[in-house]
Amino acid sequence: xxxxxxxxxxxxxxxLVIAVVPLVFIGSETEFGGADGVAVEQIEADxxxxxxxxxxxxxxxxxxxxxxxxxxxxxxxxxxxxLFGTLNTRRRLATPRPAPQPDDPT
Amino acid sequence: MHIAEGYLPPLHAAAWTVVAAPFVVHGAxxxxxxxxEDPDTKLLLGAAGAxxxxxxxxxxxxxxGSSSHPTxxxxxxxxxxxxxxALLGTIVLLFQALLIAHGGITTLGANAFSMAIVGPxxxxxxxxxxxxxxxxxxxxxxxxxxxADLATYSTTSVQLALAYPDATSGVLGSVVKFGAIFSIxxxxxxxxxGLLTVLIVRLLIKVSPDELRRLGVLRTPAxxxxxx
Numbered sequence: 001x002x003x004x005x006x007x008x009x010x011x012x013x014x015x016l017v018i019a020v021v022p023l024v025f026i027g028s029e030t031e032f033g034g035a036d037g038v039a040v041e042q043i044e045a046d047x048x049x050x051x052x053x054x055x056x057x058x059x060x061x062x063x064x065x066x067x068x069x070x071x072x073x074x075x076x077x078x079x080x081x082x083l084f085g086t087l088n089t090r091r092r093l094a095t096p097r098p099a100p101q102p103d104d105p106t
Numbered sequence: 107m108h109i110a111e112g113y114l115p116p117l118h119a120a121a122w123t124v125v126a127a128p129f130v131v132h133g134a135x136x137x138x139x140x141x142x143e144d145p146d147t148k149l150l151l152g153a154a155g156a157x158x159x160x161x162x163x164x165x166x167x168x169x170x171g172s173s174s175h176p177t178x179x180x181x182x183x184x185x186x187x188x189x190x191x192a193l194l195g196t197i198v199l200l201f202q203a204l205l206i207a208h209g210g211i212t213t214l215g216a217n218a219f220s221m222a223i224v225g226p227x228x229x230x231x232x233x234x235x236x237x238x239x240x241x242x243x244x245x246x247x248x249x250x251x252x253x254a255d256l257a258t259y260s261t262t263s264v265q266l267a268l269a270y271p272d273a274t275s276g277v278l279g280s281v282v283k284f285g286a287i288f289s290i291x292x293x294x295x296x297x298x299x300g301l302l303t304v305l306i307v308r309l310l311i312k313v314s315p316d317e318l319r320r321l322g323v324l325r326t327p328a329x330x331x332x333x334x
Contacts, residue, residue, distance in 0.1 A: 004308070011305040015298045022167045022294075032167040035174040035291045036108045036208070039262075039284060043113060043270055052112025056207035068206045069163050076159030083153045087313040094316075 107177070107220055107262040107288060108202070111210025118269045123215030126196075129223045133192030140186060147186075147317050150310065154182030155194040157306060162198055162221075166298060168291040176299035177258050180251030181306060183226035184233050185321055195222025220261035229254035243323070247307050252300030259288040 001009075022032075044050055060068060114122070141148055161178030168174060182191040196218040202208040209217045229250040236246035267280035275282075311318055318324045 004312075008305055008308060011301050011308075015301050018294050018298050019166045022169045022171075026167075026169065026171055030167075030171045032171065032173040034165065035168075035172045035288055036110060038172050038287050039266060040110050040113060042283065042287060043266070046270060046272070052110070053116060054112040054210065054212045056111045056203070056210060058204065059207035060205075065206050065208075069165065072163035072201065072206070073160050076156045076161075076163065079156040080153060080160065083149050083156065084309065084313055087149055087310075091313055091315075 107174070107217065107259050108199075108209035109213040109216050109262060109266065111203070111207065112212060113210075114213050114216055114265070114269050116212075118265075119212045119215065121215075122213075122219050122265065126192075126215040126219040126223060129189070129192040130196050130218060133189040133194075133196075133222075136187070136189035137193050140190060144317075144320065147321065150185060150314060150317055150321070151182075151190070153306075153310065154185055154190070155197070157181050157303075158191070158194055158198050159201075161299065161302065162202070166295050168294055170291045172287070172291055174259070174288070174291050174295055176295055176302065177221050177225050177255050178299070178303075179221060179225045179258070180229035180233075180247070180254040180299070180303050183229040183254065184247060184250055184307075185318075185323060188223070188226035188230045191226035192218070192222045195226070216265050217262075220258045220265065224261045225254040225258040228257040243307070244304050248300040248304050251303035252296040255296040255299045256289060256292055259292040260285065263288045 137151065140151060158178035158181075161176040163175065165173045165175050177195070179191045179195050182194055196214070199209055199214060199217050199221060203210050203214055203217075232253050233246045233250035236249050241249070263284035264281055266284045267277050270280055271277040272279035272283065307323075311324065315324060
């Protein structure tokens with residue numbers, strides 16, 4: 001494995017460690033609810049009786065929402081993969097071949 | 107950093123929309139110009155958009171006990187300058203508002219301002235500054251992406267504080283309160299975002315060095331292979 005590849009994997013590993021450590025040390029009983037929701041609770045605690053003046057036109061249930069979140073990540077990741085493949089192929093085809101072509105007219 | 111639908115008073119919601127709209131329109135024109143002037147960079151532009159799409163779907167738990175997500179806007183700001191991300195970031199926010207009920211239409215202006223405008227500009231500023239101070243590409247990218255992430259969440263805290271000043275300590279006290287919810291949670295996630303952005307820049311350098319050279323991200327002349 002080249003040094004560059006090793007560094008890339010170490011970057012991935014570091015991200016995983018940062019994402020998993022809270023789960024291990026704080027414990028899986030914590031719900032890890034979204035910070036967005038915590039802010040909503042704070043607003044409601046400070047302003048008792050606050051009613052949002054507009055509600056989402058379409059609001060999926062929690063389970064469906066997590067599916068849609070996963071879908072969002074999947075679409076993005078799939079597209080990224082496609083782009084990397086295309087860029088890689090384009091670069092490979094653009095690189096001059098090592099040996100001269102036998103039927104090269106020049 | 108999403109402010110939930112209906113949780114910004116109408117006046118605030120309207121004001122943030124008015125503030126954000128010109129940036130997004132300008133961003134749309136920047137995207138069109140970029141595609142027309144250098145069609146070869148279209149794929150990289152797509153990568154910048156897709157990166158934001160993926161990262162803003164990743165809910166990562168934080169040491170504070172709640173979870174949040176990176177923004178992914180630093181990459182595009184570094185590659186294509188911030189205006190492009192004003193459009194791409196807003197599209198991602200619109201998707202989440204309409205399909206996942208995350209964020210909202212009434213709060214789209216405020217959310218676009220924090221994630222698609224403030225974040226990218228902070229990323230760009232930090233990136234240029236780091237370059238001028240002689241930091242390497244990776245260091246610049248890391249600082250740019252992670253500080254952009256933090257700046258986005260801090261902006262959200264200020265936006266909510268302006269709408270809901272604390273009864274006794276006022277707006278400032280409220281900034282501290284919402285900052286404790288958003289910005290503190292975000293510190294480890296900002297580090298994640300910085301690392302992931304460095305990773306993708308390294309991968310892009312491998313597959314697309316010529317375009318990155320044209321965009322000014324890589325400065326070395328052509329075939330020299332360089333380690334980052």
